[in-house]
Amino acid sequence: MGSPAPPPLAGWCHAGVDKAGRRFSLYLCGAGEGNAALRDLYDAFEPKGCTLCLPPLNDDRRTQWLEGLLEQGVNVLALADGIVVGHATVMGTENEGVGEYLVFVRPEYQNCGFGTALSEAVVEIARALGYRWLWVLVEGRNRRAIHVGRKVGFQMEGPVAAEREMLLDLASGPV
Numbered sequence: 001m002g003s004p005a006p007p008p009l010a011g012w013c014h015a016g017v018d019k020a021g022r023r024f025s026l027y028l029c030g031a032g033e034g035n036a037a038l039r040d041l042y043d044a045f046e047p048k049g050c051t052l053c054l055p056p057l058n059d060d061r062r063t064q065w066l067e068g069l070l071e072q073g074v075n076v077l078a079l080a081d082g083i084v085v086g087h088a089t090v091m092g093t094e095n096e097g098v099g100e101y102l103v104f105v106r107p108e109y110q111n112c113g114f115g116t117a118l119s120e121a122v123v124e125i126a127r128a129l130g131y132r133w134l135w136v137l138v139e140g141r142n143r144r145a146i147h148v149g150r151k152v153g154f155q156m157e158g159p160v161a162a163e164r165e166m167l168l169d170l171a172s173g174p175v
């Protein structure tokens with residue numbers, strides 16, 4: 001294990017069953033184990049750059065991106081079948097009380113409930129960390145991400161455009 005979980009999250013983990021009946025667990029990762037786990041996940045992720053140019057196509061940029069997530073974010077991994085099948089982050093922004101959220105699920109494991117489980121976990125974690133809002137930028141054509149975001153409590157913000165902001169009010173009660 002790398003750096004310890006922030007105090008409000010000590011011991012945090014979840015177990016569940018996906019839509020295909022597979023057992024999975026969600027756990028927080030620190031910089032040590034997280035580095036290898038995220039690298040495996042995102043090196044194998046195809047197509048790279050599929051959403052807002054993420055995960056970065058370029059190896060060096062992908063490494064920098066992952067280092068930034070591990071340094072600045074609280075990171076949750078989903079483990080099933082003995083591999084990391086998904087990852088979500090919440091990290092601070094320049095706006096006080098606003099956390100940025102990000103979620104990726106290994107393509108062959110999408111549509112099985114992992115994105116929803118990871119997103120629900122991030123909402124719970126963001127609340128425990130004292131954030132007031134969660135924010136995410138999605139492409140307007142990314143209907144699946146928008147559907148999952150709405151399911152866990154995000155609402156669309158701002159004008160209809162190619163990229164849409166979604167915001168979740170963490171004071172408005174559990175998902």
Ligand SMILES: CC(C)(COP(=O)(O)OP(=O)(O)OC[C@H]1O[C@@H](n2cnc3c(N)ncnc32)[C@H](O)[C@@H]1OP(=O)(O)O)[C@@H](O)C(=O)NCCC(=O)NCCS
Nearest residue numbers: 051102103104105110111112113114115116143144145147
């Ligand atoms: C977005 C993403 C994280 C969702 O993960 P997932 O594991 O597939 O999500 P789930 O299986 O929990 O839920 C998918 C939901 O979308 C629905 N869905 C699938 N395709 C859809 C579409 N084209 N339009 C609307 N809803 C759709 C499914 O029916 C399911 O909803 P339900 O559980 O209410 O039936 C995943 O697709 C992904 O990694 N995408 C690339 C990265 C990304 O776009 N991240 C979001 C922005 S950071």
